[in-house]
């Protein structure tokens with residue numbers, strides 16, 4: 109039976125980031141994903157915020173043009189423009205980015221098994237025995253440590269007896285090209301509880317790609333109907349007459365905040381599996397990068413003879429405390445279901461304090477609590 113220091117389940121952004129960092133530290137890493145190819149079934153719009161672009165090495169050719177302009181719409185379509193002097197957002201070319209990070213993993217010695225599903229594991233003395241299933245095979249491998257990067261509905265978290273996500277919104281979007289850009293690249297955000305209850309609808313247009321989507325609480329709307337309705341009403345904002353469909357994307361977004369119990373002596377979870385998504389903006393890419401980077405440090409230290417105490421630093425409880433205000437705002441937003449109240453809130457955004465708030469939400473540097481990227485085990489106790 110082949111043995112690895114770490115097995116990482118899931119090659120989304122979280123799994124890829126963790127795998128390439130652990131590989132570079134000389135650990136033997138197996139990365140598996142049930143997908144046969146990483147450029148299929150992408151479920152994210154891929155908007156990276158400035159903070160991520162500044163702090164991490166996202167290759168420029170895996171990103172679209174810079175976006176500095178946001179337009180916020182009330183249900184009546186009254187709008188308010190926000191313009192930043194800085195390069196705030198870039199839409200990732202996610203298939204290309206995943207392929208690039210996978211290449212980094214392979215160069216760092218990570219073993220890659222596509223089309224391979226994590227099925228179960230059990231403990232055998234000081235190691236874990238893991239069953240992996242492909243379409244034609246079942247294989248047993250062993251590891252010292254298991255990492256769940258398997259998304260919002262994590263089987264690894266369940267099997268490790270870690271906390272599970274319980275609050276979601278769902279998002280669905282169409283990716284299109286050949287839509288003329290009127291003005292600079294722009295993110296259009298629509299607050300409208302009828303088509304996006306508890307979240308928002310969006311048009312992200314960087315001049316090359318256009319993403320049109322809706323998100324909201326699954327019990328309160330039918331996402332595909334809402335998306336079609338939303339698209340049918342966009343005529344005065346973008347010209348869809350020559351648009352070419354590229355793909356449809358969608359999925360669950362955990363918005364209950366980072367989970368409390370996300371690590372044990374057998375394994376830990378990262379990314380959506382850890383609930384690492386901003387409850388307010390539903391942005392998960394920055395949290396993916398930060399938490400996975402931190403997890404790689406903690407794992408390397410733990411496997412290098414560290415005591416269980418090293419894992420204490422990787423506690424959702426610590427991150428969660430810094431999520432408190434965003435969790436409160438999520439509760440507030442989920443309770444506002446009448447368009448008239450949203451309309452009033454939007455009108456209020458013209459007031460200086462509320463305008464500052466909108467500015468802060470879109471252009472602030474606070475999508476995920478700062479994980480101490482310079483953490484060392486000596487500071488963990």
Ligand SMILES: Cc1cc2nc3c(=O)[nH]c(=O)nc-3n(C[C@H](O)[C@H](O)[C@H](O)COP(=O)(O)OP(=O)(O)OC[C@H]3O[C@@H](n4cnc5c(N)ncnc54)[C@H](O)[C@@H]3O)c2cc1C
Pocket residue numbers: 117118119120121122123140141142143151152153154155156224225226227257258259260263278279280281321357358359360361378379380381384385390391392393394396
């Ligand atoms: C419609 C939509 C739009 C979004 N837009 C944005 C945005 O613009 N900006 C932003 O910051 N965030 C956005 N998010 C959130 C963000 O995309 C996620 O937080 C992030 O992609 C999560 O990455 P991950 O690696 O944790 O999980 P995932 O990307 O879900 O990766 C999990 C991987 O695990 C694999 N897997 C699952 N189970 C198994 C198994 N049993 N065995 C093997 N493999 C398995 C899956 O195939 C998948 O490849 C969006 C989310 C949605 C749904």
